[in-house]
Amino acid sequence: MNVQAWTFVLVTLSFALYIGVAIWSRARSTGDFYVAAAKVPPVLNGMATAADWMSAASFISMAGLIAFMGFDGSVYLMGWTGGYVLLALLLAPYLRKFGKYTVPDFVGDRYYSQTARIVAVVCALFVSFTYVVGQMRGVGIVFSRFLGVEIHVGVWIGMMIVFLYAVLGGMKGITYTQVAQYCVLIFAYLVPAIFVSLLMTGIPIPQVGFGVTVVDGSGTFLLERLDGLTRELGFGVYTEGRKATLDVLFITAALMVGTAGLPHVIVRFYTVPLVRQARSSAGWALLFIAILYTTAPAVAAFARTNLLTTLANQPYASVPNWFRNWEATGLIQFEDANGDGLIQYTGPLSSVPNELTIDRDIMVLANPEIASLPAWVVGLVAAGGLAAALSTAAGLLLVISSSVAHDLLKKSFHPSITEKGELRAARTAAGVAVVVAGYFGINPPGFVAEVVALAFGLAASSFFPAILLGIFSKRMNHYGAVSGMIAGIGFTLGYILYFKFLYPELNDVEHWWLGVSPEGIGTLGMVINFLVATTVSRFTPAPPREVQKLVEDIRVPRGAGAGHELSA
Numbered sequence: 001m002n003v004q005a006w007t008f009v010l011v012t013l014s015f016a017l018y019i020g021v022a023i024w025s026r027a028r029s030t031g032d033f034y035v036a037a038a039k040v041p042p043v044l045n046g047m048a049t050a051a052d053w054m055s056a057a058s059f060i061s062m063a064g065l066i067a068f069m070g071f072d073g074s075v076y077l078m079g080w081t082g083g084y085v086l087l088a089l090l091l092a093p094y095l096r097k098f099g100k101y102t103v104p105d106f107v108g109d110r111y112y113s114q115t116a117r118i119v120a121v122v123c124a125l126f127v128s129f130t131y132v133v134g135q136m137r138g139v140g141i142v143f144s145r146f147l148g149v150e151i152h153v154g155v156w157i158g159m160m161i162v163f164l165y166a167v168l169g170g171m172k173g174i175t176y177t178q179v180a181q182y183c184v185l186i187f188a189y190l191v192p193a194i195f196v197s198l199l200m201t202g203i204p205i206p207q208v209g210f211g212v213t214v215v216d217g218s219g220t221f222l223l224e225r226l227d228g229l230t231r232e233l234g235f236g237v238y239t240e241g242r243k244a245t246l247d248v249l250f251i252t253a254a255l256m257v258g259t260a261g262l263p264h265v266i267v268r269f270y271t272v273p274l275v276r277q278a279r280s281s282a283g284w285a286l287l288f289i290a291i292l293y294t295t296a297p298a299v300a301a302f303a304r305t306n307l308l309t310t311l312a313n314q315p316y317a318s319v320p321n322w323f324r325n326w327e328a329t330g331l332i333q334f335e336d337a338n339g340d341g342l343i344q345y346t347g348p349l350s351s352v353p354n355e356l357t358i359d360r361d362i363m364v365l366a367n368p369e370i371a372s373l374p375a376w377v378v379g380l381v382a383a384g385g386l387a388a389a390l391s392t393a394a395g396l397l398l399v400i401s402s403s404v405a406h407d408l409l410k411k412s413f414h415p416s417i418t419e420k421g422e423l424r425a426a427r428t429a430a431g432v433a434v435v436v437a438g439y440f441g442i443n444p445p446g447f448v449a450e451v452v453a454l455a456f457g458l459a460a461s462s463f464f465p466a467i468l469l470g471i472f473s474k475r476m477n478h479y480g481a482v483s484g485m486i487a488g489i490g491f492t493l494g495y496i497l498y499f500k501f502l503y504p505e506l507n508d509v510e511h512w513w514l515g516v517s518p519e520g521i522g523t524l525g526m527v528i529n530f531l532v533a534t535t536v537s538r539f540t541p542a543p544p545r546e547v548q549k550l551v552e553d554i555r556v557p558r559g560a561g562a563g564h565e566l567s568a
Helices: 003-024 030-038 042-053 056-098 103-110 114-147 151-201 222-232 245-260 263-270 275-293 296-311 321-329 360-370 375-413 419-442 448-461 463-472 478-502 518-538 545-555
Strands: 332-334 356-358
Touching (some): 003 151, 030 263, 042 151, 042 375, 056 103, 056 263, 056 275, 056 375, 056 463, 103 263, 103 375, 103 463, 103 545, 114 151, 114 360, 114 419, 151 360, 151 419, 222 296, 245 448, 245 518, 296 360, 321 360, 360 375, 375 419, 448 518, 463 518, 463 545, 478 518
Antiparallel strands (some): 332 356
16 A cells, blocks of 8 residues: 555544544533543543643654754753643642632632633633644644645544544543544654664664664764764754853743643643642653653654755755655745756755755654655554644643633623533534634644744743742732733733834844843743732732632642542
8 A cells, every 4th residue: 555545544543543532431511521520540641641742743843843953952852841840740739739620710719810810811712722723734734745635624624523522522532532642643653763763773762773873884873974964064063052052041941831831731630530640640641751752852863864865966856756745735845046956955054055945844744754664654654643733732622612611601701601501612612713723724824933932932921920829829919910920921922022023124133132032031021920920919918818728728748639629
């Protein structure tokens, strides 16, 4: 069978598995829909958390970013991994002990303020929509390349699958579907990495093959070979960074605290019965995430080495089939500027103009074809990419639906709504969100990349300080929390809008404040949030006594095994 046939078979089988699991575990109450009735075992919750956490960005894009950015790409690896550790150790067990359905629910009740709840809902909706649009676009690209359909057709197929198991099963269905999706995505990521590592270094473990010599008998280490290739073609040395140390620090910190405040991951820790099981599931999730994240740098180095040796200075007339296939999608573009028929693939430091443009997102998907692996391995990677994108999309849709049905309707505008009515509203909101996400997946706004940076900045400068202070400071009141969130969001939003939208021509290190890029400014926004919140809370009335007792109860070890009952 060819690549298309294998892809069709593997994708169909995996989709049938997801839908079957969703039907088996469909939600019958709001508790099932929002938090899977808080009865998920820690190991399975860890697996579902890993699938929820590792989106299309982790599966498809991260290795591509590292492959093209080299050492500088490590900020994403450190930021995203560090963010999960921060969330797992510092926030998750305490949030579970507090016992609420959503992050806005925590913010609204802890700060006894509807204003704080609404601000948190707006942030949750913005962050979630930004991410889910990217996931749907990723689904469309995978379908377009491997099944030969238009991108918008691929997005529609993805919308229907997510609609079925997210709307039908809620958190309960999503949880068990994500367990299946984790198994598919991690198998799909490791199999080609092991094959390529064996071919290039003779070592089956990619993490080890990454640091040994290549098998051509030259005695050259893999990274040494890659450094030589990138230097020769004018891309700079692969293992040396070009970003300023302060900017690297700020970007990494913004990614860490931004991802630690992502609501679709936080809500996963509400699905286990006890607080100690929230800690246990966090540990399992870290192990499952580490399997992919420690493999990504090796995949990046293998892919970049193969790409440079396969394409640079080769005749365009003799390029392999995978090049033609990706060229048809528009994600690879070649322009023979000097008319010599050769592919001049060069970097900014070369005196020879570059003629080839490659989208970073194709590196993981194209890697098996570049290395001439069997067709079934290529189809398996497509199924894995879809599993990663759909698992995160489902988690984000649940955040959107619960924010609308629970925080806006039940807790703000329609408190007398019945449980049945709330469940119907949650499913309707999820359905509408799928349609909106699909529309923007088909017609992505030109500023998607900029909006992603804005989403991380907003999460870093709003949710993280509000949650951290809500857990560890009895003195923090709603005046301080709301002031801090508004100040942090306002500063971060203004800085990013200025450089990304109003004056993009000034978006360089010479004009950045203190040399901090818009991608890293969320860290400064977070500091401003902390300072404003702490100062305002000192000059305004202390929280009610019962709130202070609740904070003391959730953050001390006493009774750590028991979480508060989840309440609507």
